[in-house]
Amino acid sequence: MTSSLLELNQRVNQVFGVCVEVQNSARPLKELAFQMELLARNGVVHAAKLGRDQGGSLGVLTQFLSELPSAIEPLVADIDHRCRKVAGAISHCTHVIRVYGLEVQALLDIARRHGLSGDDVAFRSGRDLSRLTRALSRAPLTVTERRSVSAIAARVEPHVQEVQRLTHEAHGSIQEVRLLLDDLHATTRTARYISQCVRIEVARIQGDAERFVSFGDRVAATVDVLEERLTALGRIAADGQRLLSALERGVEER
Amino acid sequence: MRSEVLYESPTHSWIVMGRDPDKRDEVIDTNEFAIVTPEGTLLPDPGGIEIFPRVLSELTRYCSPEDVVALFASHQDPDIVSSLPMWLDLCPNVKTYVSWMWTGFIAHFAMGRAASIIEIPDEGMPINIGSRVRLNAVPAHYCHASGNFSLFDPASRILFSGDVGAALLPNSETSLFVEDFDKHVRYMRGFHQRWMPSTAALRSWSKRVRALNCSMICPQHGAIFRGEDVTRFLDWLDALEVGRLTWDEAAPSKAA
Numbered sequence: 001m002t003s004s005l006l007e008l009n010q011r012v013n014q015v016f017g018v019c020v021e022v023q024n025s026a027r028p029l030k031e032l033a034f035q036m037e038l039l040a041r042n043g044v045v046h047a048a049k050l051g052r053d054q055g056g057s058l059g060v061l062t063q064f065l066s067e068l069p070s071a072i073e074p075l076v077a078d079i080d081h082r083c084r085k086v087a088g089a090i091s092h093c094t095h096v097i098r099v100y101g102l103e104v105q106a107l108l109d110i111a112r113r114h115g116l117s118g119d120d121v122a123f124r125s126g127r128d129l130s131r132l133t134r135a136l137s138r139a140p141l142t143v144t145e146r147r148s149v150s151a152i153a154a155r156v157e158p159h160v161q162e163v164q165r166l167t168h169e170a171h172g173s174i175q176e177v178r179l180l181l182d183d184l185h186a187t188t189r190t191a192r193y194i195s196q197c198v199r200i201e202v203a204r205i206q207g208d209a210e211r212f213v214s215f216g217d218r219v220a221a222t223v224d225v226l227e228e229r230l231t232a233l234g235r236i237a238a239d240g241q242r243l244l245s246a247l248e249r250g251v252e253e254r
Numbered sequence: 255m256r257s258e259v260l261y262e263s264p265t266h267s268w269i270v271m272g273r274d275p276d277k278r279d280e281v282i283d284t285n286e287f288a289i290v291t292p293e294g295t296l297l298p299d300p301g302g303i304e305i306f307p308r309v310l311s312e313l314t315r316y317c318s319p320e321d322v323v324a325l326f327a328s329h330q331d332p333d334i335v336s337s338l339p340m341w342l343d344l345c346p347n348v349k350t351y352v353s354w355m356w357t358g359f360i361a362h363f364a365m366g367r368a369a370s371i372i373e374i375p376d377e378g379m380p381i382n383i384g385s386r387v388r389l390n391a392v393p394a395h396y397c398h399a400s401g402n403f404s405l406f407d408p409a410s411r412i413l414f415s416g417d418v419g420a421a422l423l424p425n426s427e428t429s430l431f432v433e434d435f436d437k438h439v440r441y442m443r444g445f446h447q448r449w450m451p452s453t454a455a456l457r458s459w460s461k462r463v464r465a466l467n468c469s470m471i472c473p474q475h476g477a478i479f480r481g482e483d484v485t486r487f488l489d490w491l492d493a494l495e496v497g498r499l500t501w502d503e504a505a506p507s508k509a510a
Contacts, residue, residue: 099340102303102306102340103310103340103344105311106311108307109307109308109310109311109312110311144314144315144316144317145315147318147320148313148314148317148319149314151318151319152319155344
């Protein structure tokens with residue numbers, strides 16, 4: 001393959017790596033959400049023990065908190081699904097680039113045989129290919145070689161379009177992943193807010209407050225971890241999006 | 255990559271392509287052949303994916319890729335036919351002939367493309383290219399794969415022998431033909447002793463091939479036997495014991 005196409009392939013493979021990283025980082029979020037749910041359910045029980053006067057508002061807050069994790073699970077599943085979609089498009093894209101690269105290499109070999117050089121061509125667009133075939137059409141090719149160049153070029157052109165289509169598809173999916181991560185962030189922000197409300201309510205309790213202080217701290221700590229993971233995930237997804245934007249520009253504009 | 259016309263007649267020609275100077279050192283050198291007819295081209299052992307661009311570009315001197323109507327795989331190895339997806343991409347209607355044993359195996363090379371794979375039965379079969387060229391798949395089982403075929407052209411009397419007669423040549427040996435048989439033996443012995451599992455199978459193949467009165471024997475690696483070297487090669491093969499694992503003799507690098 002030409003060095004330009006090898007570079008293109010390497011960058012496409014980087015996107016694949018990003019997908020795997022997002023999937024691997026997103027899966028433990030379910031576990032964290034489950035931990036939060038357990039904590040919240042525990043809080044509901046304790047609030048009930050305090051009775052209506054002291055535990056009423058705490059009961060409502062912890063009940064609300066216990067329902068939040070169920071909003072996280074479908075979002076994580078959706079992220080996983082989109083990442084698999086990007087990874088599928090990217091692995092197909094790698095294969096198409098490989099086939100395309102080998103066919104372009106054959107055209108370049110024919111060009112070199114006739115003293116033409118295609119080393120300066122990036123071959124990332126239909127225009128690049130046209131440049132080479134135009135140069136070949138002016139070279140003293142035999143009738144068989146001319147037929148061959150037309151036949152090979154006719155097969156190569158759809159591969160360029162396919163690479164463009166796949167990178168575009170992957171780009172769309174990674175954008176959706178970022179939106180889903182935003183939704184997850186919103187959910188964790190709500191969880192943090194409620195855990196703060198729990199702490200405020202705990203300050204009013206007389207007697208068994210210690211148990212709830214520790215409950216509020218543990219919820220806050222779980223939310224901290226969740227947010228930390230989500231921020232890291234957001235960074236990885238943004239990297240993937242930047243890579244795909246660059247790829248799309250590289251494939252379409254060069 | 256170099257190429258030469260081995261045989262030419264109004265009905266068809268045999269082309270050999272090989273000794274690729276741009277090939278990476280770790281890729282075993284292979285000879286590619288093309289049987290070009292006005293009604294289509296057959297490629298015996300079209301080669302590995304690694305060398306596909308150079309085979310394709312060299313082939314365009316003799317025919318267009320859209321003329322390729324058939325591939326013949328002597329067996330299932332990657333250096334034989336891992337370029338299959340590329341040929342399927344260029345010529346979606348190409349037929350691939352291979353031993354019945356390997357149809358499901360080489361389908362793994364197709365990379366999602368529909369491949370028209372034709373099973374060759376153990377006893378062999380005729381393979382036509384258009385209406386005027388009729389080739390024969392000659393059984394070569396256990397030489398070296400358990401389902402293995404040579405390809406004989408009765409008109410030119412050229413036999414494509416796959417791995418039988420193969421030699422691991424140093425880069426200094428640039429001729430497409432065997433020039434000094436006695437010297438050439440050193441490049442063949444190790445290969446045959448290790449890659450051929452059965453002396454009985456080789457004897458059986460040699461007997462069948464002697465009866466064909468070949469003008470040339472064209473292996474997929476090494477150099478082509480022509481003229482008296484055909485008989486010399488068959489005599490040498492008949493005296494060779496293979497499939498006996500003696501480590502000193504087995505390593506082809508030592509033999510070469």
